Amino acid sequence: VRFIGKNLWSVSTGDRHGMTRLVIVGGSDAGISAALRAREVDPAAQIDLLLTDRWPDYSICGLPYLLSGEVRRTEDLAHRTREDIEAAGITLHLEHRVDTIDARAHRVRARTAIGEREFSYDALVIGTGAMPQRPPIDGLHHDGVHQLHAVGDALELADRLTHPSAHRAVIVGAGYIGLEMADALRLRELDVAVVERLPEVMPTVDPQIGQLVRRTLEGGGVEVLTATAVSRIARDGNGLQVHTDLRTLDAELGLQAGARLGAAGALAVDEQMRTGVPGVWAAGDCVHTHHRLLAEPTYLPLGTTAHKQGRTAGENAVGGSRRFAGVLGTQVVKILDLAVAATGLRDDSALRNGYRPRTEQLVVPDHKRYYPGAVDLTIRLTGDERDGRLLGAQIAGGLSGQVAKRIDTIATALHHRLTVDELNDLDLSYSPPFSAPWDPVQAAAQAWSAAAPAP
Amino acid sequence: VRFIGKNLWSVSTGDRHGMTRLVIVGGSDAGISAALRAREVDPAAQIDLLLTDRWPDYSICGLPYLLSGEVRRTEDLAHRTREDIEAAGITLHLEHRVDTIDARAHRVRARTAIGEREFSYDALVIGTGAMPQRPPIDGLHHDGVHQLHAVGDALELADRLTHPSAHRAVIVGAGYIGLEMADALRLRELDVAVVERLPEVMPTVDPQIGQLVRRTLEGGGVEVLTATAVSRIARDGNGLQVHTDLRTLDAELGLQAGARLGAAGALAVDEQMRTGVPGVWAAGDCVHTHHRLLAEPTYLPLGTTAHKQGRTAGENAVGGSRRFAGVLGTQVVKILDLAVAATGLRDDSALRNGYRPRTEQLVVPDHKRYYPGAVDLTIRLTGDERDGRLLGAQIAGGLSGQVAKRIDTIATALHHRLTVDELNDLDLSYSPPFSAPWDPVQAAAQAWSAAAPAP
Numbered sequence: 001v002r003f004i005g006k007n008l009w010s011v012s013t014g015d016r017h018g019m020t021r022l023v024i025v026g027g028s029d030a031g032i033s034a035a036l037r038a039r040e041v042d043p044a045a046q047i048d049l050l051l052t053d054r055w056p057d058y059s060i061c062g063l064p065y066l067l068s069g070e071v072r073r074t075e076d077l078a079h080r081t082r083e084d085i086e087a088a089g090i091t092l093h094l095e096h097r098v099d100t101i102d103a104r105a106h107r108v109r110a111r112t113a114i115g116e117r118e119f120s121y122d123a124l125v126i127g128t129g130a131m132p133q134r135p136p137i138d139g140l141h142h143d144g145v146h147q148l149h150a151v152g153d154a155l156e157l158a159d160r161l162t163h164p165s166a167h168r169a170v171i172v173g174a175g176y177i178g179l180e181m182a183d184a185l186r187l188r189e190l191d192v193a194v195v196e197r198l199p200e201v202m203p204t205v206d207p208q209i210g211q212l213v214r215r216t217l218e219g220g221g222v223e224v225l226t227a228t229a230v231s232r233i234a235r236d237g238n239g240l241q242v243h244t245d246l247r248t249l250d251a252e253l254g255l256q257a258g259a260r261l262g263a264a265g266a267l268a269v270d271e272q273m274r275t276g277v278p279g280v281w282a283a284g285d286c287v288h289t290h291h292r293l294l295a296e297p298t299y300l301p302l303g304t305t306a307h308k309q310g311r312t313a314g315e316n317a318v319g320g321s322r323r324f325a326g327v328l329g330t331q332v333v334k335i336l337d338l339a340v341a342a343t344g345l346r347d348d349s350a351l352r353n354g355y356r357p358r359t360e361q362l363v364v365p366d367h368k369r370y371y372p373g374a375v376d377l378t379i380r381l382t383g384d385e386r387d388g389r390l391l392g393a394q395i396a397g398g399l400s401g402q403v404a405k406r407i408d409t410i411a412t413a414l415h416h417r418l419t420v421d422e423l424n425d426l427d428l429s430y431s432p433p434f435s436a437p438w439d440p441v442q443a444a445a446q447a448w449s450a451a452a453p454a455p
Numbered sequence: 456v457r458f459i460g461k462n463l464w465s466v467s468t469g470d471r472h473g474m475t476r477l478v479i480v481g482g483s484d485a486g487i488s489a490a491l492r493a494r495e496v497d498p499a500a501q502i503d504l505l506l507t508d509r510w511p512d513y514s515i516c517g518l519p520y521l522l523s524g525e526v527r528r529t530e531d532l533a534h535r536t537r538e539d540i541e542a543a544g545i546t547l548h549l550e551h552r553v554d555t556i557d558a559r560a561h562r563v564r565a566r567t568a569i570g571e572r573e574f575s576y577d578a579l580v581i582g583t584g585a586m587p588q589r590p591p592i593d594g595l596h597h598d599g600v601h602q603l604h605a606v607g608d609a610l611e612l613a614d615r616l617t618h619p620s621a622h623r624a625v626i627v628g629a630g631y632i633g634l635e636m637a638d639a640l641r642l643r644e645l646d647v648a649v650v651e652r653l654p655e656v657m658p659t660v661d662p663q664i665g666q667l668v669r670r671t672l673e674g675g676g677v678e679v680l681t682a683t684a685v686s687r688i689a690r691d692g693n694g695l696q697v698h699t700d701l702r703t704l705d706a707e708l709g710l711q712a713g714a715r716l717g718a719a720g721a722l723a724v725d726e727q728m729r730t731g732v733p734g735v736w737a738a739g740d741c742v743h744t745h746h747r748l749l750a751e752p753t754y755l756p757l758g759t760t761a762h763k764q765g766r767t768a769g770e771n772a773v774g775g776s777r778r779f780a781g782v783l784g785t786q787v788v789k790i791l792d793l794a795v796a797a798t799g800l801r802d803d804s805a806l807r808n809g810y811r812p813r814t815e816q817l818v819v820p821d822h823k824r825y826y827p828g829a830v831d832l833t834i835r836l837t838g839d840e841r842d843g844r845l846l847g848a849q850i851a852g853g854l855s856g857q858v859a860k861r862i863d864t865i866a867t868a869l870h871h872r873l874t875v876d877e878l879n880d881l882d883l884s885y886s887p888p889f890s891a892p893w894d895p896v897q898a899a900a901q902a903w904s905a906a907a908p909a910p
Contacts, residue, residue, distance in 0.1 A: 029892060040905065059823060059825070059887065059892075061823075061885070061886055061887055061892075062823060062825055062826065062887045065825065065826055065887060065888075070826065070827055071825045071826065076824075076825040077825055079892075176886075180886075292882075302885075303885060303892045304882065304883065304884075304885045304892050304893075305882070306892075307892040307893060308879065308880070308882075311879070325877075325880035325881075325882075326882075327882045328882040329882070330882040330883060330884045331884060331886075332884035332885065332886050332889055332890075333886055334886060334888045334889070339889070341884050343882070343884070368514060368516075368517060369531075370514070370517055370520065370526045370531040370532055371517065371520050371525060371526065372525055399888075400855070402857045402859065402860040403889075404857065404860075404884045404885075404886075404889035404890060405857040405859075405860030405861050405863070405864065405884075405889075405890075406860050406863075407884050408860070408861075408863075408864045408881070408883045408884055408894070409860065409863045409864060409867050411881060411882050411883060411884070412864050412867035412868055412871075412881055412883075413867055415880070415881055415882070416867075416871045422780075424763065424766070425763070425780035425870070426780075426863070426866060426867055426870055427747075427759065427760070427763075427780075427781075427782045427783040427784070427785040427798070427866050427870070428759065428785060428863045428866060428867075429759075429785045429786060429787035429796050429798070429859045429860075429862050429863055429866070430516070430757075430758060430759045430787065430859075431516055431631075431635075431786075431787050431788055431789060431859075432514065432516055432517045432520060433520075433789045433854075434787055434789070434794070434858075434859035434860075435787075435859060435860075437484060437514075437516075437534075437758045437759050437761075437762040438759075438762060439863070450495065
């Protein structure tokens with residue numbers, strides 16, 4: 001029986017108090033989602049949520065906008081206030097760092113400012129997130145070198161930015177967080193340089209899209225150095241020197257951002273987010289994830305995924321059997337006046353996974369050109385040459401071009417294993433200010449089919 | 456074998472010249488789509504396209520923006536130029552009004568300025584569109600009363616609008632075209648009144664959304680009269696008088712727009728757009744359409760549908776066997792600073808078709824509130840209470856809220872018969888300027904599930 005409402009199945013608690021004692025470790029997306037979902041399906045559960053810092057349910061994805069000054073107050077970044085969470089009957093334990101799980105005794109131990117505390121559980125959900133990689137660069141310890149990870153890191157950096165002499169920043173890594181930071185710091189009118197080890201910025205999209213991003217960055221006054229590894233950061237007089245293998249930049253402020261994590265170190269979980277340890281679930285950046293187009297689990301730490309996995313873990317921790325449907329790697333990022341989104345596979349990963357990918361690119365206005373304000377969308381569509389199966393897409397375009405929600409149409413189609421050609425069957429919305437009779441997504445599908453090599 | 460490329464199957468022509476002679480009647484969305492698709496899959500076919508006016512492949516949906524002045528030149532409304540179409544090897548015959556089809560002899564006869572002409576065919580596609588209903592109102596013949604249908608109508612009206620004394624317009628009918636016209640004429644700074652027979656504007660959405668639209672109209676200076684039927688239009692001195700059953704309005708300009716057509720008079724076709732007459736296909740506003748959520752064919756004349764049906768007919772007319780996948784009634788309309796979109800069924804039609812619908816409404820920002828520029832989205836989600844199946848949605852919100860492409864995510868989900876709860880499984884894109892970790896569409900799904908009555 002499919003679960004369709006909050007009361008459509010009852011929870012078996014089985015402990016001697018007649019209620020489930022649920023302990024959740026981690027107070028970010030996955031942990032909070034688990035807590036809220038558990039409360040929704042089990043009004044009686046005792047829910048204790050332990051987090052290491054003082055910032056439950058904060059939007060980590062919003063940190064660049066706090067640093068840009070677009071968000072004024074740190075509190076505004078909270079998805080929900082502490083009061084909202086507690087009003088749902090979830091007990092928050094701030095500054096509780098869990099260091100021991102005794103899975104046999106069903107107990108966790110946390111260090112706090114006033115000593116150690118123990119919590120017993122019937123069910124445990126681990127949502128501790130991930131630690132960013134420290135890249136092998138000498139000098140990361142210098143004052144002025146920042147790594148952007150938790151809310152506290154952002155506050156330290158914000159403090160640095162308001163220092164009157166901060167006028168130049170070097171960002172190491174041109175992944176999406178690094179580029180969001182470039183956008184943010186330009187808005188604060190700092191001189192910004194981005195250094196990327198790989199040949200093009202934004203390695204999560206094809207170089208053709210990466211070039212658009214680079215032009216947008218350069219047009220916005222960001223200095224871009226690709227194929228350039230940072231080897232050493234040194235303090236020199238009153239500033240920092242960033243040494244690369246190509247040249248040396250003066251810098252007052254080095255930001256460490258955008259580093260990708262490998263699958264190593266992530267917890268393995270099944271589709272129900274079970275760790276295999278009885279009574280222990282895990283979710284979010286600390287776990288592997290199932291990808292709907294790949295045979296093997298992968299590692300893709302994203303807030304959307306953390307929410308879904310957390311919700312699944314929370315429901316199951318109080319008796320449910322929900323399955324996490326898996327990801328497609330759907331992402332969107334704003335970089336100055338450009339929106340860049342992607343979902344599914346690109347040629348390289350598709351090839352490695354047994355597909356025979358072909359990618360075609362189409363540049364098309366987001367809506368009928370005759371209506372004012374049209375912006376170009378660059379759409380790259382990837383399909384399998386053998387059976388026409390849709391494998392993925394990348395879209396870059398102006399902020400008004402509904403890029404984010406157009407990639408969602410493709411993500412929904414990928415979810416259902418559509419062929420490229422079947423995109424043309426979808427009844428998508430149109431009027432001249434918003435689209436064309438064939439939505440750009442469908443125009444790209446037709447371009448892909450039309451470019452098919454003769455058999 | 457699925458069709459995935461232009462050359463993956465060959466066409467059997469079977470006539471004595473070795474090529475298919477395809478005649479298409481109608482030069483708007485359906486007819487042109489059929490012609491272009493036929494050319495794409497059969498490079499050898501002889502394609503003759505006959506149209507009554509001089510405007511092949513014009514975006515009828517763009518007429519309001521021509522009248523508003525946002526589009527400067529009529530030519531800009533062409534999806535493709537006449538030269539583009541002819542360069543594809545399609546022979547255009549302007550001002551050819553077909554009045555006879557001899558299906559036995561495979562011949563059509565057209566009236567032209569210089570007499571009658573006959574065309575033989577192997578395959579015939581009919582895409583003649585529909586005639587708007589003339590409502591039972593006395594005085595529609597008066598000068599100053601306009602009906603908006605073809606390009607020529609719009610040009611006549613445009614001519615009227617540039618007349619120096621035109622400063623007041625009454626629009627009869629508050630359907631989406633009527634409301635687009637209200638928007639357009641306000642932009643020209645005319646005084647505008649909209650008269651609607653039904654209790655609320657925009658009868659294609661629920662009154663809760665209709666009220667939002669009405670407030671937007673009134674906020675923009677449009678006078679709105681609902682539950683008001685127009686009975687008579689009279690000429691009085693130098694203006695027109697519009698008589699309604701509630702009160703009389705002075706008006707210089709009456710616009711007839713937004714009237715809906717019943718299913719009566721539409722041609723019946725199967726999924727391959729065959730009429731049942733050998734060698735004759737039909738598509739666009741002149742035919743019935745299959746709705747994926749309804750057991751019986753319905754009538755829903757929209758440009759998107761005409762393109763898809765035309766493409767299907769064109770492919771099949773030169774030997775294919777493509778099936779039109781059916782519609783969901785997906786629509787979007789811009790009304791001043793509001794975007795309103797809908798897809799699928801509402802309670803009334805769902806009930807009539809054997810579903811047990813329940814609709815919930817959620818108001819939610821389009822993206823994280825902390826990032827500047829968030830606009831409210833009002834989302835009404837309809838599902839079946841018995842099995843949780845998604846049935847439809849309506850979204851209204853600010854123009855920057857990606858309303859059009861959010862309805863497309865739901866349309867794609869409807870296409871695949873998802874449950875409301877399964878919307879939560881979709882890997883949709885997020886970053887704070889564009890969405891939330893649970894996209895508003897998913898937040899609405901969760902609100903729908905949470906409001907489920909206790910079993």
